[in-house]
Amino acid sequence: xxxxxxxxxxxxxxxxxxxxxxxxxxDTALTIKVPEAxxxxxxxxxxxxxxLFPFLHESLLTEEAERELAAIVASYDSFDLTxxxxxxxxxxxxxxxxxHAPVTALRAELTARWPRAVPYWGVFGDGGLxxxxxxxxxxxxxxxxxxxxxxxxxxxxSLPVRTRVRHVDxxxxxxxxxxxxxxxxxRRRPGPAPRAETGPAAPRSGSTPPP
Numbered sequence: 735x736x737x738x739x740x741x742x743x744x745x746x747x748x749x750x751x752x753x754x755x756x757x758x759x760x761d762t763a764l765t766i767k768v769p770e771a772x773x774x775x776x777x778x779x780x781x782x783x784x785x786l787f788p789f790l791h792e793s794l795l796t797e798e799a800e801r802e803l804a805a806i807v808a809s810y811d812s813f814d815l816t817x818x819x820x821x822x823x824x825x826x827x828x829x830x831x832x833x834h835a836p837v838t839a840l841r842a843e844l845t846a847r848w849p850r851a852v853p854y855w856g857v858f859g860d861g862g863l864x865x866x867x868x869x870x871x872x873x874x875x876x877x878x879x880x881x882x883x884x885x886x887x888x889x890x891x892s893l894p895v896r897t898r899v900r901h902v903d904x905x906x907x908x909x910x911x912x913x914x915x916x917x918x919x920x921r922r923r924p925g926p927a928p929r930a931e932t933g934p935a936a937p938r939s940g941s942t943p944p945p
Contacts, residue, residue, distance in 0.1 A: 757788075761794040762786055762905065763786065766785060767782050770896065771817060771895045776870040776885070777872075784866075785837055802847065807840070807902050807918040812898060812922060813836045815897050819871070825878050828867055829869060840902070869885070902918050903916075904917075905915060
């Protein structure tokens with residue numbers, strides 16, 4: 735029954751959902767929120783690093799699948815991420831997390847367990863994109879370099895940003911926006927939390943980030 739429901743959801747998949755991706759109601763993703771960087775983001779959504787997008791359609795998230803997901807996430811220690819370097823793809827300005835190994839390792843284990851959860855539908859290869867925190871995107875090809883040079887100069891004094899990752903969030907697309915479904919905790923690791931960076935809040939367009 736769950737498989738048939740998922741197939742129906744795929745048939746009803748929209749041409750363009752959040753950030754231009756083809757989404758169906760009930761699609762899910764796994765993300766890490768980075769509230770310490772919200773004041774840097776100009777993309778219209780809260781700061782985050784995507785672990786896996788898309789994950790499983792909600793119709794496939796049985797109790798057993800949820801237990802397996804929770805167990806996999808909980809097998810990883812909580813970890814720290816530092817954002818101190820701007821990087822770019824065409825039309826996208828982002829911050830690269832350091833280290834990125836915990837995120838890529840978790841993604842690899844999740845996709846090994848659920849092979850249907852291919853990062854970004856395979857558009858960027860089987861491994862998807864490197865872990866990143868999008869600052870802004872969407873500038874046209876004639877202006878994005880100049881615009882991002884100026885924005886980097888403006889935001890550079892706020893770096894580095896540090897965060898302690900204690901859980902991974904499962905979020906669900908409802909047809910208009912992403913909303914929180916469940917937070918899966920990582921294994922607690924002793925040690926002080928990093929000092930939070932502060933700054934003016936950025937405008938938001940929803941309570942949770944799109945991938």
